[in-house]
Amino acid sequence: MTKAAEIDIVSVSKIYGQTTAVHSISLKIPAGTYCCLLGPSGCGKTSTLRMIAGHETISTGDVRLGNKVVTDLPPARRGTAMMFQSYALFPHLDLVDNVAFSLKMKGVEKAERRAKAMDMLKLMQLEPYATRRPGQLSGGQQQRVALARALITDPEALLLDEPLSALDPFLKIKMRAELKKLQTSLGISFVHVTHSQEEAMALADLIVIMNDGKIEQAADPRTVFEQPATAFVARFMGDHNVISGKVSEVTPDGIRFDVLGGANFMATGRQAEIGSPVDIAIRTDHVKIGEPSQSGLGFTGIVSNIEYRGSTVKLLVTGAGIEDFTVILDDIDFFAQPIIIGQALPLNWEPSDAIVLGRLDS
CATH class of the missing domain: 2.40.50.100 (RNA polymerase II/Efflux pump adaptor protein, barrel-sandwich hybrid domain)
Incomplete structure (x- = not known):
């Protein structure tokens, strides 16, 4: 895996017509950090994640990954990988081809990309299911396929948009532990959007609480809980x-x-x-x-x-x-x-x- 890179968000805003979704936020996410963007619906956390990924243009400000300004680069050239909430798996392809898809788009030879896909499936403990299609898997298994597909590009940061929201409560807790273990073993930064306080507290080294397009507090879980910065943080964390x-x-x-x-x-x-x-x-x-x-x-x-x-x-x-x-x-x-x-x-x-x-x- 490549060396993790620091993510630096500098005075970034997102404006849709007359509406400002993100108000000039600045945030440093140290390399190798598990960061959760936490807040209620409509607070700007997903817009922020999509701007880091390059799936949303930045109205003002810059995003830097390591020593590289990526503000105007397309998603494939940023060194990030995004795992979508819906998993977006191809129903007609088996797991190997699903995982290898981005390498196919880059023109990697079939034998090489399939071998790399099998390595990723091994990492996710999905090797026995390699020839199955997504429809034959459980929700937790589908999620691991989506993770494998995102990680096959050796990203410097993995971006996750509410990755656990579709899972039942017991599976959520199991997958939480797997995500933390995976992030620790890979050593890369994970930036994870959630509206669940419990999820953020369980996973994050750095919790970034957003409200109305602004950052209310960015700190480790214990600080956020024991020393909430604002009334919003105190109420939202419960x-x-x-x-x-x-x-x-x-x-x-x-x-x-x-x-x-x-x-x-x-x-x-x-x-x-x-x-x-x-x-x-x-x-x-x-x-x-x-x-x-x-x-x-x-x-x-x-x-x-x-x-x-x-x-x-x-x-x-x-x-x-x-x-x-x-x-x-x-x-x-x-x-x-x-x-x-x-x-x-x-x-x-x-x-x-x-x-x-x-x-x-x-």
């Missing part, structure tokens, strides 16, 4: 409560702020001007039951819903101007002192658990 309000007091340690319902909370670690809007995030599993140790580090609310989830129990609590505040309790703790819907419940958290979030426009 497992965080976001409380929004206006700064009412600046203290030596941080700030105090008021929410619409009249309650006020405190947060440490970042200063802000009085009267300015602020968002804080509190991990759902860091919220405890009991009176807060000091004002601004908790509230009393009414339990509106309870969901049993096996090892944990999820509570929804409303109060102090906050709707649907989520608390995740250990199942042992919950059943030792069961809680019922309609119960008034005091909640608290530690000062270090209230993370002040940034704003993308600030």
Whole structure:
């Protein structure tokens, strides 16, 4: 396999008529990284992937692969390979000819391209099925054929557009492990578009969270989860409560702020001007039951819903101007002192658990 190359996206925009799908984003993906572009539908992640691949023209900016600017090169000359969501296999060809197709287009001799295709099928553990056609395979096997066909060109980066979306939940988890293993053994960069937080967390070295054509945060999974950069990231990744309000007091340690319902909370670690809007995030599993140790580090609310989830129990609590505040309790703790819907419940958290979030426009 060729040496992996760094992918450098420099001030790239994509404009369709009056609509800007991608707003001047810049991103460095180090060589040999498993990168997931994550975000809701319409956030610009697939447009970004297709611009890296060359299947979509770039309105402004440049894409560099290694030390080569590839902005104006056709897909076949970029050193990337793309695996499409639909797999796009040829139903009338056997697996060997499906995998060898791009080499046939390049004029590689039949014996050589078939031998290379067999090597790729071996890598994907599909050798016994070499003479079958795609219609005779399971979804997971078809996906491995599509992977083999993309990798036969020895790309410096493999681009994957929602590759697991068509698979059932159990197969998704199995294929996730196979993709990670494959990327590690090949040592090339994988850029993988997904709208699944769980998938991105399980696979990526680098998660790039996109919203409305912009990058909200690009970091390793642990940083994204423990230190979300913005309210959007905290909400989209889940497992965080976001409380929004206006700064009412600046203290030596941080700030105090008021929410619409009249309650006020405190947060440490970042200063802000009085009267300015602020968002804080509190991990759902860091919220405890009991009176807060000091004002601004908790509230009393009414339990509106309870969901049993096996090892944990999820509570929804409303109060102090906050709707649907989520608390995740250990199942042992919950059943030792069961809680019922309609119960008034005091909640608290530690000062270090209230993370002040940034704003993308600030």
